[in-house]
Amino acid sequence: MKKIMLISLLTISVVAFLIGFIEISKEEEVENKSTITYSISSFYNNLKEVGSLDIRIQDIICATSKGLVELDSSNNIIPALAEGVEIRDDGLEYDFKLKSDIYWSDGTAITPKDVMAFFREIITEEAEDNIEAVLNVYGAKKFREGYGDFSQDVGISIGEDNIVFRLNSKDDKFIEELTKPQYRVRKNVLLWENIKNSYDDLIYSGNYIIADISEDKLILKRNEKADKSLSESITIILNEEEEIAMASFEVGDRDLVINPPKSQLERLNNENKLITTDSNNGLYIIFNNNSDSLTIEDKKIIYSKLNNAMEKYQLENTKFMELAEGSYFRQDKDDLLKMQSRKVMLNSSNEELKVKSLVIVAEALTENKEICEYISNYFSENTEIDVSYKLLTEEEMNSIKNSNYYNIALIKGDITGMGNTEDYNKIVNLIPDEYGEKLIIAKNEGERREIFKSIEEELYNNYKILPLAFYNNNIAVNSKIKNIIFDGHGNIDYYKIGKS
Incomplete structure (x- = not known):
């Protein structure tokens, strides 16, 4: 039996997975009142099948939802809702221990039962190609096809503070797979099929909530339980062409332009307004x-x-x-x-x-x-x-x-x-x-x-x-905005955005 604390994952390792406990001295939080505005070139109202979405739309899922584990900008696996994992039976069983201080945006605790309900939903609702790792869980594929009872026939079980996955066959990349955006924990996955109608009824596990959606913009507000040093709000302009976004950036109406026109990259870099990863x-x-x-x-x-x-x-x-x-x-x-x-x-x-x-x-x-x-x-x-x-x-x-x-x-x-x-x-x-x-x-x-x-x-x-x-x-970034980085999947890292 191996108890491994989660800090980083060496991808060449078979079962090495570490989550660490780091004691951080708490300082008085100074609330960040800043706002960030940027645009995306396309937006779809149906956000149910996350793995099939454009990466810039997946950013919205990453802002509003957390996974059990996630991938940082250096491709290290880091804790999110889980604080540790125990790998048993030669890599066939994964026991994730949840943190004790994780909450939905309405203030209620995120429980193992909530996490299990999420995985039950995506096993049937997410596109099959996007969840191959979880379909390797014992009984999951049969359940997706309409056979069996989830609580009795699928190899996902819960305890007081943990959730356990039992696989059909060994998958050394199972933990890394769970860092993908489609495994960010959401409640009522079916309601994400029409996000414009349902966003106000949802509760969220991430640092931000969807506060408003109109024809031309989507507004994210910082979750009450999130780090107060994060930007207070993020406005995403929808369906905007990159040339218009770039023109708005030049006059100060956009703080970021994600993957700006290639012709502008050298100039932006010379002006110290470009982040390249x-x-x-x-x-x-x-x-x-x-x-x-x-x-x-x-x-x-x-x-x-x-x-x-x-x-x-x-x-x-x-x-x-x-x-x-x-x-x-x-x-x-x-x-x-x-x-x-x-x-x-x-x-x-x-x-x-x-x-x-x-x-x-x-x-x-x-x-x-x-x-x-x-x-x-x-x-x-x-x-x-x-x-x-x-x-x-x-x-x-x-x-x-x-x-x-x-x-x-x-x-x-x-x-x-x-x-x-x-x-x-x-x-x-x-x-x-x-x-x-x-x-x-x-x-x-x-x-x-x-x-x-x-x-x-x-x-x-x-x-x-x-x-x-x-x-x-590449990201064109206004000099007032701090810590704009991508995670290992190319999504914006919403644990850092706007922090000084």
């Missing part, structure tokens, strides 16, 4: 598996030249992205031996490229158009290869797997599977079936990562899918 989103190329017009050696040379083009592009856009340098996962860039060996392999060819033209397809996004245009111009200036590109709708991109009119698909997405499920599937669906099927059937992010690691060298050496770059998260 890593994201898991990457840019990948997938060679068309239906066409035999390119040999392995051709692909190797093309990939080398694409890297050269992206290196030049990145030097002109340092705040926008970072070169992948052969790494599929951003954190793997620390593996200097692997990176060096791939560079040597990439630059070892002396053969001439025999193809005279290439066709690239990409989703019709402004940034994709710019990158495709840059690549086309680079090849035109530095090679004898004519590169053309075709921008497709999202639906068209999802149906190109069996087409052979293109040579390369340019895909933006999170190959860790921790981000948007649709983006992850866009990548996996274009990988040849013998590899893609393994990734699709993986139960959770941990399994996906392990499977990918097992086939990574084969994918790289055979030029099936290859990394080009990693995108950055």
